Amino acid sequence: MRRQGLLLALALAAAIVLPLVAPGYLVEVGVLVFFLAFIGQSWNISGGFAGQTSFGHAVFFGTGAYTSTILQITFGWNAWLAWPAAVVAGAIVGWIIAILSFRAGLRGSYFALITLAFAEAFRILANSVSFTHAGLGMLIKADPRPANFQFRDPIWFYYLALALCIVSLLIAWQLTRDRFGARLVGVRENEDAARALGIDVFAEKVKALTLSGAIAAAGGTFYAQKYLYIDPNIAFGVDKSIEMLLVTMVGGAGTIFGPLLGALTLTGVNEATRALASIVPALKNVQPLSLIVYGVMLILIVGRLPDGLARLFHRVQRHA
Amino acid sequence: MLDPGILFAGVLNGLMAGGIYVLVAVGLTLIYGVLHIINFAHGSLLMLAMYAVFFLWRLSGLDPYAALPIVIGAAFAFGYLLYRLVIGRLSHGRDENILLITLGVSIVIDNVALLLFGGNTQTVETPYASSFVQLGDAFLPLPKIISFVASLLICALLGLFLARSDTGKAIRAVARERQGARLVGIDVDNIFALSYGIGIACLGAAACLLMPTYYVTPSSGHAFVLVAFTIVVLGGMGSFAGAAVGGLIIGVVESLGGLVLGEQLGQIGISAIFILILLLKPSGLFGVRQ
Numbered sequence: 001m002r003r004q005g006l007l008l009a010l011a012l013a014a015a016i017v018l019p020l021v022a023p024g025y026l027v028e029v030g031v032l033v034f035f036l037a038f039i040g041q042s043w044n045i046s047g048g049f050a051g052q053t054s055f056g057h058a059v060f061f062g063t064g065a066y067t068s069t070i071l072q073i074t075f076g077w078n079a080w081l082a083w084p085a086a087v088v089a090g091a092i093v094g095w096i097i098a099i100l101s102f103r104a105g106l107r108g109s110y111f112a113l114i115t116l117a118f119a120e121a122f123r124i125l126a127n128s129v130s131f132t133h134a135g136l137g138m139l140i141k142a143d144p145r146p147a148n149f150q151f152r153d154p155i156w157f158y159y160l161a162l163a164l165c166i167v168s169l170l171i172a173w174q175l176t177r178d179r180f181g182a183r184l185v186g187v188r189e190n191e192d193a194a195r196a197l198g199i200d201v202f203a204e205k206v207k208a209l210t211l212s213g214a215i216a217a218a219g220g221t222f223y224a225q226k227y228l229y230i231d232p233n234i235a236f237g238v239d240k241s242i243e244m245l246l247v248t249m250v251g252g253a254g255t256i257f258g259p260l261l262g263a264l265t266l267t268g269v270n271e272a273t274r275a276l277a278s279i280v281p282a283l284k285n286v287q288p289l290s291l292i293v294y295g296v297m298l299i300l301i302v303g304r305l306p307d308g309l310a311r312l313f314h315r316v317q318r319h320a
Numbered sequence: 321m322l323d324p325g326i327l328f329a330g331v332l333n334g335l336m337a338g339g340i341y342v343l344v345a346v347g348l349t350l351i352y353g354v355l356h357i358i359n360f361a362h363g364s365l366l367m368l369a370m371y372a373v374f375f376l377w378r379l380s381g382l383d384p385y386a387a388l389p390i391v392i393g394a395a396f397a398f399g400y401l402l403y404r405l406v407i408g409r410l411s412h413g414r415d416e417n418i419l420l421i422t423l424g425v426s427i428v429i430d431n432v433a434l435l436l437f438g439g440n441t442q443t444v445e446t447p448y449a450s451s452f453v454q455l456g457d458a459f460l461p462l463p464k465i466i467s468f469v470a471s472l473l474i475c476a477l478l479g480l481f482l483a484r485s486d487t488g489k490a491i492r493a494v495a496r497e498r499q500g501a502r503l504v505g506i507d508v509d510n511i512f513a514l515s516y517g518i519g520i521a522c523l524g525a526a527a528c529l530l531m532p533t534y535y536v537t538p539s540s541g542h543a544f545v546l547v548a549f550t551i552v553v554l555g556g557m558g559s560f561a562g563a564a565v566g567g568l569i570i571g572v573v574e575s576l577g578g579l580v581l582g583e584q585l586g587q588i589g590i591s592a593i594f595i596l597i598l599l600l601k602p603s604g605l606f607g608v609r610q
Contacts, residue, residue: 053416055423104599109358109419113549114598120546121591128585135584238542242427249420285438288431295427302420303410 040259051188062235064217094213137231252308338571347522363541399520556604
């Protein structure tokens with residue numbers, strides 16, 4: 001326990017010092033890792049701890065991104081004020097989808113498919129109605145001042161992403177310690193047994209998806225402020241849903257560090273294929289190559305290592 | 321409001337598209353009925369079969385309809401092996417795991433296609449592509465009519481095969497009662513792989529029937545995956561008749577949705593039906609209540 005604490009303190013110190021000494025390119029990679037770990041943790045709360053596999057978490061991410069962006073562009077809100085509003089919107093969408101789906105008794109694959117359909121419905125709506133500027137997407141006016149949640153120096157996005165990641169880790173850590181987390185694991189392992197023990201299965205699942213929706217929406221606003229542009233495919237597209245699922249499944253669903261580990265691994269794979277592509281010109285199309293590796297990893301991990309890479313890590317640690 | 325002539329043409333066009341959806345959905349529902357797994361790779365495998373049709377035409381000039389036996393055979397072999405080598409081996413335990421494995425398979429297939437074939441839209445040119453048949457006020461493309469008839473014919477043949485042949489009886493026995501089938505000496509694992517192969521063979525047939533009027537890109541699978549699931553859920557998971565009726569309904573809904581709500585918003589009909597059916601009547605129109 002003490003050694004784990006020391007290791008964590010060292011990792012945190014390294015993460016804080018890194019952008020001060022590393023080249024700008026690594027800072028950008030760092031932002032991506034912590035951002036992915038953050039939205040991955042959102043998936044992990046409902047998909048990992050509570051065992052409700054979702055194929056449509058982009059519905060929450062996109063709700064957050066669009067809420068804060070519309071509040072800014074159409075209603076002239078300050079971005080920092082729009083952020084909590086986006087989080088609330090994500091929580092509400094999570095709550096509504098949970099109430100509808102779990103009331104109907106959807107589990108397993110059926111729940112995964114209905115979340116996919118919700119995300120798709122939101123994508124089509126965002127693509128067709130005028131207050132989202134339809135398929136054109138929304139461009140946030142660049143005005144890089146910290147008061148606007150825009151930074152000239154990417155290092156601030158790095159520290160913000162790091163802070164978000166730490167918050168998400170603390171939430172997951174809390175879940176492994178308190179009764180709410182224990183109830184969720186009970187629901188995941190055996191709903192009927194959990195119900196027999198007096199757990200209100202429906203209420204716990206609704207709480208988990210509401211929390212998960214809030215976190216994903218916070219990630220959506222962060223994304224919109226970082227890139228200053230969103231469109232229906234970026235915000236609600238199936239790619240984002242799959243990304244959130246992948247980092248968690250690869251790293252280890254239902255573990256505290258799974259999403260972070262998965263984000264590190266997938267970003268590492270992405271950078272490695274990019275490097276490979278710069279050497280081998282025939283592979284100039286990088287994106288599909290890394291996605292192929294992700295897909296193979298997903299298949300192998302689900303089939304052979306259901307607890308993800310975190311399990312591997314634990315074993316090594318225990319033996320050392 | 322809409323002119324009745326346009327409405328009539330819209331319904332007919334929807335039915336024609338629905339005919340091919342039936343074939344896609346029958347494959348999905350067969351796999352679900354026998355293996356009790358949701359094959360998320362269905363759309364990607366259809367895309368792959370469409371590329372097979374395209375390359376057969378491009379490299380040897382083979383007409384898509386003439387390619388039917390080749391592509392059906394190849395799709396069956398591919399599905400059979402995919403089940404034997406990947407899905408069956410890794411699919412122990414919970415159904416979400418199988419869903420995730422087939423998701424992984426679809427990610428790999430989509431991106432291998434993108435890497436090898438590029439992102440361009442590919443089409444097959446046939447001499448009959450621009451022939452039309454007049455039906456009342458509506459003009460229908462000849463290949464759509466051929467595809468519609470062929471699709472329903474293939475479904476009927478498959479139904480006959482399942483009803484009459486020994487293999488078909490074994491498949492139905494496994495779908496009904498897995499343990500019992502094993503006890504009377506049916507090789508259940510082999511039936512699983514066969515059923516998966518037949519499900520994918522349906523996609524091979526659908527690809528041949530689609531290509532004369534449709535195009536293929538590496539993301540074509542996405543367009544079909546939600547449609548196929550909606551049909552199967554609407555008809556009732558595992559129900560053959562349900563897939564047939566559901567396919568035609570969804571074809572018409574899609575066509576009329578585009579007419580009434582416009583190109584963009586019209587697509588929402590599929591998602592809306594899917595969500596409503598799952599929430600209100602998850603067993604579908606013809607499904608058995610679990």
